[in-house]
Amino acid sequence: MKHARNAAPGLSGVARNLFASLGTTGKVVTGAVAAVLAATPFGAWNAVADDAVPLSAGTPVEVGPYEVLIEKVVSTRTLGDVRPLDPADKLLVVVAEVTNTSDLPAHAYQLADIVPAPVGAGVVDREGRPVADDVATGDRPLPDRYNIADAGDLDVVNPGVTYRVALVWNQDGDAAPATARVDLAGLDWIDEGFAGLDDEYWLPTDEITHSGRFDVEPPGSAGDDGEAGGADGGSGSTGTDA
Amino acid sequence: MSGRRSRWRTILFVPVAIGAATWFVTQVPQDAGVDQPFEVEGAVGETVRLGYADLTVTDVRVAQRIDGEGVAQAGGVFVVVDAVWEAAARTLSIGGAELVDAEERTHAATDRSGCATATSAAPAYGQRITYCFDVAPDALEGAHVRLGRGGEGESGAFQRRDAVAVVDLGLDEAALDEAGAGEALRVEGPAPVVDARPGTEGDA
Known part of the structure; x- marks a missing residue:
């Protein structure tokens, strides 16, 4: 019985023998494959910004149900009635035009999924902590959203309708970036969810599909004077004071 | 073995x-009858009987700006639909409201500026509600609203085998002239009315 047990080396024994039988090149390749497999749970296959389609000001791109056109990035002390949570901080504003190009109404809150916080612009979270540049897309702080035409909130974007929106983050008061990287993250249409529990919705992928560097208009610049705030008329907002 | x-x-x-x-x-x-809603057609000013409630679309207006709780500016144009619900037997929630255009594109109601997307209805008196849809101008012609107690959910999941009112709004491109750039159209939140039926005293 003893020799019978020795005759079966087991799975690990087979793997060890197989690995030992490989040549140097085979061992290197096998090791590399094993390393990638081991790193898979930690994001080895995630898309990186380098794979993204270049994004530039004034160029419309399709993301989920939206056509998104990033107009500009502005740093400002205030935006109409909107002020940073910490008075020493500033607001970083991405001004964009969004159009729903689908046949169904789209939730405006998903604009926050599509446009993650710009990178390299000194964005801070709601507790005032700086957001590192390498923070994953889905972990960056969400912006407040405003319809520039009336300075109000948006709940739904119906087919064929275009809004000029301001996406607003808190920015470190001492930050004065000349440029910032603006990313767009994709949405996947889920026609039929797992087990049919949740169907027909846009799921954030948190994968960057478009990316580009934009000039950041500093406080007090010409473009900042009411343009970013875009609070022409509406509920009492008057543009920026910078 | x-x-x-x-x-x-x-x-x-x-x-x-x-x-x-x-x-x-x-x-x-x-069979479509297995999971489709029962559509009851009507027109503006008519009372549509859905079994669980009566619905009357009392007015349809078009505006660039509306003023309820602050002024809201349309991205396209606001279609403002005034309606009165009266429940048949018991108090119930009314949650379904969408506008469908001639190209079968669906549009959701907005809750901006005091407009409502849902309300409750009770027997014996009407509940007035104003639905606002911000739609592209080319969606006006041939548009109709689908109003019911169940929300649209996924593929109308909450309206299956339930009655839904389909009311033609009678809009065309000429309605855009009415929208104009004048004063914002005043809208109010849901409120009870004395009698929902058209032609009676206290009509909404």
Whole structure:
């Protein structure tokens, strides 16, 4: 019985023998494959910004149900009635035009999924902590959203309708970036969810599909004077004071 | 041996049976009556009887700006639909409201500026509600609203085998002239009215 047990080396024994039988090149390749497999749970296959389609000001791109056109990035002390949570901080504003190009109404809150916080612009979270540049897309702080035409909130974007929106983050008061990287993250249409529990919705992928560097208009610049705030008329907002 | 073979047969039978049943259900076309809502058509000013409630669309207006709780500016144009609900037997929630244009594009109501997307209705008196839809100008012609107690959900999941009012709004491109750039159109939140029926005293 003893020799019978020795005759079966087991799975690990087979793997060890197989690995030992490989040549140097085979061992290197096998090791590399094993390393990638081991790193898979930690994001080895995630898309990186380098794979993204270049994004530039004034160029419309399709993301989920939206056509998104990033107009500009502005740093400002205030935006109409909107002020940073910490008075020493500033607001970083991405001004964009969004159009729903689908046949169904789209939730405006998903604009926050599509446009993650710009990178390299000194964005801070709601507790005032700086957001590192390498923070994953889905972990960056969400912006407040405003319809520039009336300075109000948006709940739904119906087919064929275009809004000029301001996406607003808190920015470190001492930050004065000349440029910032603006990313767009994709949405996947889920026609039929797992087990049919949740169907027909846009799921954030948190994968960057478009990316580009934009000039950041500093406080007090010409473009900042009411343009970013875009609070022409509406509920009492008057543009920026910078 | 035969006992073991019998056990394997039993184990295999379950996934095979599930697979066959799944294939059968997906292949056989379902009768639309199984899961479609019962549509009751009406027009502006008519009372539509849905069984669980009566609905009257009392007015349809078009505006670039509306003013309820602050002024809201349309991205396209606001279609403002005033309606009165009166429940048949018991208080119920009214949650379904969408506008469908001639190209079958669907549009959701907005809750901006005091407009409502849902309300409740009770027997014996009407509940007035103003729905606002911010739509592209080319959606006006031939547009109708679908109003019911169940929300649209996924593929109308909450309206299956339930009555839904389909009311033609009678809009065309000329309605855009009315929208204009004048004063913002005043809208108010849901409120009870004395009597929902058109032509009666206290009509909404």
